[in-house]
Amino acid sequence: MEIIDAFCGIGPWAGRDRLLPYRPEDILSLMDHFGISKALVYHNSLSSGQGWVPDANRMVAEEAARNPRFIPAFAMSHHPYEGSPTLEGTLEAMRRAGAKVAWLWVPGGRLFSSVQSWMVGEWLSACSQRRLPVLCHIEGLHVNDINMICSEFPELRLIVTGVGYTSDSAFYPLLRRHANLHLCLGHFYIPSGNPDRFLRHFPAERLVFGSGLPHFSPGELIGHVMYANIDEESKEKILSGNLNRMMQEVRL
Numbered sequence: 246m247e248i249i250d251a252f253c254g255i256g257p258w259a260g261r262d263r264l265l266p267y268r269p270e271d272i273l274s275l276m277d278h279f280g281i282s283k284a285l286v287y288h289n290s291l292s293s294g295q296g297w298v299p300d301a302n303r304m305v306a307e308e309a310a311r312n313p314r315f316i317p318a319f320a321m322s323h324h325p326y327e328g329s330p331t332l333e334g335t336l337e338a339m340r341r342a343g344a345k346v347a348w349l350w351v352p353g354g355r356l357f358s359s360v361q362s363w364m365v366g367e368w369l370s371a372c373s374q375r376r377l378p379v380l381c382h383i384e385g386l387h388v389n390d391i392n393m394i395c396s397e398f399p400e401l402r403l404i405v406t407g408v409g410y411t412s413d414s415a416f417y418p419l420l421r422r423h424a425n426l427h428l429c430l431g432h433f434y435i436p437s438g439n440p441d442r443f444l445r446h447f448p449a450e451r452l453v454f455g456s457g458l459p460h461f462s463p464g465e466l467i468g469h470v471m472y473a474n475i476d477e478e479s480k481e482k483i484l485s486g487n488l489n490r491m492m493q494e495v496r497l
Contacts, residue, residue: 247439249282251454255272258288283315319342348381350382373398383408398411402425404457409434425486428451429455430483441475
């Protein structure tokens with residue numbers, strides 16, 4: 246059964262734990278070990294809040310060009326400076342790189358963590374029109390922010406990462422309310438009762454596997470799906486099928 250990792254970082258970042266792997270060859274070795282065929286990759290400097298988006302996008306595009314098992318996941322640019330990448334310029338760079346997913350990385354600190362339309366609406370509207378999935382890490386945000394994004398952009402395919410395993414009370418109502426909201430299974434989120442209980446409430450199409458490499462090991466997370474009391478078709482959808490389908494439907 247193919248496994249595609251939707252949440253995987255490569256490259257060094259400020260304050261890195263020296264024991265954590267970060268070089269592309271290290272990540273590929275771990276992917277081999279855990280049976281992961283491909284991975285959506287972002288640059289680790291973005292998750293630390295230290296990265297410059299244009300450089301991060303360029304570096305993941307270069308690594309993906311060197312190894313087809315890496316699928317570049319570009320970040321949206323929030324830099325207000327003259328000469329920063331434009332929306333059209335970023336979309337064109339994504340076309341050239343074969344990127345099929347965008348990341349909405351929110352700057353650190355609640356004062357600056359706005360995801361209101363006046364800040365990111367142009368980007369999210371473009372992603373909606375092009376059926377381009379958007380990954381968004383919950384850290385620094387509130388569930389009301391997720392509700393706002395899904396309400397204002399109902400056609401947006403939003404995949405939320407970093408959801409805690411105790412978050413069902415907040416995210417189940419959101420999943421019922423917003424048909425295009427998906428959760429990243431893995432990293433922090435292992436649904437209560439494993440995927441079996443989740444699938445009693447929602448179809449398997451609402452889950453996408455993402456390990457959180459290199460900060461988290463994928464083994465246990467993969468096991469939660471492979472040994473769950475669910476049918477093989479649902480396992481395939483969670484581990485690769487859902488993400489494959491969404492990427493195939495992108496219209497860049």
